[in-house]
Amino acid sequence: MNAPARDLYTTPRSDWTVAEIAALFALPFPELMFRAQSVHRAHFDPSQVQISQLLSIKTGGCPEDCGYCTQSVHNKTGLKATRLMEVEAVLAEARAAKESGVSRFCMGAAWRSPKDKDLDTVCAMVEGVKALGMETCVTLGMLTAGQATRLKESGLDYYNHNIDTSPEYYRHVITTRTFQDRLDTLEAVRTAGINVCCGGIVGMGESQSDRVGLIHALATLPVHPESVPINALVGTGTPAAETSPKLPHLDFVRTIAVARITMPKSMVRLSAGREDMSDEAQALCFMAGANSIFYGPRLLTTPNPVADSDRALFTKLGLSPMPLTEG
Numbered sequence: 306m307n308a309p310a311r312d313l314y315t316t317p318r319s320d321w322t323v324a325e326i327a328a329l330f331a332l333p334f335p336e337l338m339f340r341a342q343s344v345h346r347a348h349f350d351p352s353q354v355q356i357s358q359l360l361s362i363k364t365g366g367c368p369e370d371c372g373y374c375t376q377s378v379h380n381k382t383g384l385k386a387t388r389l390m391e392v393e394a395v396l397a398e399a400r401a402a403k404e405s406g407v408s409r410f411c412m413g414a415a416w417r418s419p420k421d422k423d424l425d426t427v428c429a430m431v432e433g434v435k436a437l438g439m440e441t442c443v444t445l446g447m448l449t450a451g452q453a454t455r456l457k458e459s460g461l462d463y464y465n466h467n468i469d470t471s472p473e474y475y476r477h478v479i480t481t482r483t484f485q486d487r488l489d490t491l492e493a494v495r496t497a498g499i500n501v502c503c504g505g506i507v508g509m510g511e512s513q514s515d516r517v518g519l520i521h522a523l524a525t526l527p528v529h530p531e532s533v534p535i536n537a538l539v540g541t542g543t544p545a546a547e548t549s550p551k552l553p554h555l556d557f558v559r560t561i562a563v564a565r566i567t568m569p570k571s572m573v574r575l576s577a578g579r580e581d582m583s584d585e586a587q588a589l590c591f592m593a594g595a596n597s598i599f600y601g602p603r604l605l606t607t608p609n610p611v612a613d614s615d616r617a618l619f620t621k622l623g624l625s626p627m628p629l630t631e632g
């Protein structure tokens with residue numbers, strides 16, 4: 306595959322073909338990394354990484370059957386379900402996060418979709434976090450257009466809703482909703498004027514062509530998600546984790562690099578699975594164009610490297626937190 310003209314490195318496109326993305330995945334690793342770095346440097350300072358913190362505001366008891374998720378009632382993981390947190394308790398967590406350098410505060414609730422009464426409480430949380438001067442993100446499941454508008458009015462900056470995997474592999478992972486349901490919520494969020502955070506999970510037993518399909522589905526959305534989280538499966542005790550072979554780190558790095566090349570202006574977020582990675586593997590992810598991480602000890606219910614080890618890694622790699630205005 307010949308190197309493309311320079312403008313292909315820099316201009317966001319939504320007309321990527323499956324063949325083009327498959328060809329990127331198949332590049333020799335050094336060439337793939339060179340291209341990913343070229344794109345990254347055209348749009349971002351490669352020494353800066355945006356830091357988000359994720360708080361589970363309502364854990365477990367979710368009626369959906371996502372095969373990778375410890376919070377599903379269908380997966381016997383022993384996780385104890387909790388009620389929706391009080392607004393003040395959430396704001397106390399947000400204040401502490403801000404003091405440790407976090408610029409975006411994400412709140413996740415394990416729902417198929419929010420009830421309107423619960424949405425009012427979440428909107429109060431969003432308003433409170435915004436008042437602290439932080440960016441806000443929530444993930445609450447499927448939304449109607451009216452609910453998306455209500456969240457926008459509360460000041461919400463980002464809505465996270467992952468497409469999880471390729472359209473073809475989707476039914477092997479989730480049966481209680483369709484790939485199209487995900488796209489419908491993404492459209493409601495985009496129409497409401499909220500930034501989109503949307504990515505997927507790799508290492509769920511999918512093939513490389515499914516990883517091609519995942520990136521193709523993301524990169525051909527009418528507008529690229531502003532934030533693209535790429536997760537490595539953890540989900541201890543879930544059907545996906547019990548039956549899937551571990552994805553080699555280099556395949557994870559390739560997925561990050563192809564996401565970076567195909568969605569040049571998006572923040573590519575290194576998400577779940579980091580605690581399993583060596584410093585060297587994480588460094589490769591940053592070199593492949595990842596420029597956002599979650600900070601703090603837990604990602605919803607998944608262990609995450611503690612803040613101190615993240616700080617030490619940033620120092621070793623010469624990275625610094627991205628200021629809020631560039632996030």
Ligand code: SF4
Nearest residue numbers: 367369371374377415
């Ligand atoms: S991923 Fe979300 S929707 Fe699926 S089971 Fe977990 S909490 Fe529910």
